[in-house]
């Protein structure tokens with residue numbers, strides 16, 4: 001089974017077409033050669049763009065030579081800075097060095113048992129709600145999964161007792177923010193390394209103000225002793241060292257943002273693929289029935305849900321939630337086969353690596369068995385969570401959440417896509433379907 005993907009171009013696009021395609025989606029400008037496991041460069045007007053596709057070069061960019069690059073080139077920093085401030089996702093240098101261990105501790109896999117109930121309860125509530133719908137009612141998968149994962153991360157970050165109130169306002173605020181921010185700042189490609197600043201934008205400032213004040217209220221409630229002991233905010237307050245109220249708030253916003261969008265897209269694409277692969281649904285259900293025996297799926301079940309995990313892994317290969325990892329060169333450097341110029345846009349693209357015929361057999365096909373048993377991808381060919389010092393600290397959280405949610409949904413429900421529907425993946429901040437993926441839901 002080969003899930004949908006945009007066809008590669010037959011010839012390199014001209015400059016204007018490249019800019020237009022890039023603005024529509026960063027997945028559309030690639031020719032077939034770009035999927036080879038070798039490095040290449042091109043220019044977008046004055047800017048040098050280096051794409052590292054050979055696993056050895058990927059290792060240099062992300063791991064061994066990572067200090068030569070800023071994590072977030074101007075493009076993404078400009079888009080996210082008004083909201084995340086100096087939050088981990090976009091910070092570099094000393095701030096990142098100080099905060100990374102603090103944030104990594106909050107979401108460390110040793111703390112998963114604290115957050116497991118939020119995952120199990122969140123998805124159980126969703127399935128219970130679906131059971132109240134008329135049989136065959138359609139749901140739009142991406143917003144439904146985004147509400148599910150936002151609810152889970154809100155319970156984890158803000159605590160169960162405060163999550164409900166804060167959640168609606170924050171979810172609305174995030175949607176407004178995303179709509180207002182151009183995910184691709186064209187000025188950046190046109191040669192200005194700093195891109196266009198969004199700081200003066202009044203509407204955006206109001207949206208950011210709303211989100212921040214909700215989070216500040218949650219922090220204040222915790223300070224008054226009204227929050228849950230197990231929440232990440234409570235742990236942040238106990239630990240200290242977040243450099244005041246703004247540091248704490250910025251990391252809470254960052255965790256909320258980084259911690260739900262990617263899992264939502266993973267689940268959406270997994271449900272889409274399963275809608276086209278009845279054999280995989282059958283096998284997955286057998287596994288879920290044998291492990292959970294009709295009881296709610298819990299964090300302790302995840303190590304035994306090997307096929308469910310392999311389906312999630314294979315989904316993230318075909319549809320990596322973060323399809324492009326951008327960096328900006330701090331100075332001239334020689335990496336792999338390329339001379340990188342200062343300020344060059346440096347790209348490691350899971351989208352290309354994960355579909356390279358040099359690195360995978362039958363790369364476009366859905367084959368979860370690639371991740372079963374002893375089978376493992378070769379190093380630096382599979383990067384849904386990045387690699388090196390900026391490896392996603394929420395990896396265990398995200399994988400456990402995705403496995404619990406997928407096992408619960410497929411164990412209890414039957415989902416059916418519209419006949420003949422073919423999704424089109426587009427790259428925004430994460431990899432999303434261009435059009436709603438609608439599925440009828442029925443009890444299994």
Ligand code: HEM
Pocket residue numbers: 071088089090100103107254255258259260262263266321322325326383384385386387389390391392393394395397398399402
């Ligand atoms: C399927 C789920 C997820 C995927 C695929 C994913 C993917 C990623 C990727 C690719 C990066 C690094 C980007 C880069 O190197 O430029 C990243 C960073 C990050 N992620 Fe995740 N993530 C997921 C879930 C989560 C969750 C659940 C949390 C929090 C609970 C989280 C928190 C973060 C944070 C704070 C960073 C910034 C780390 C740093 O820069 O040091 N992520 N994630």
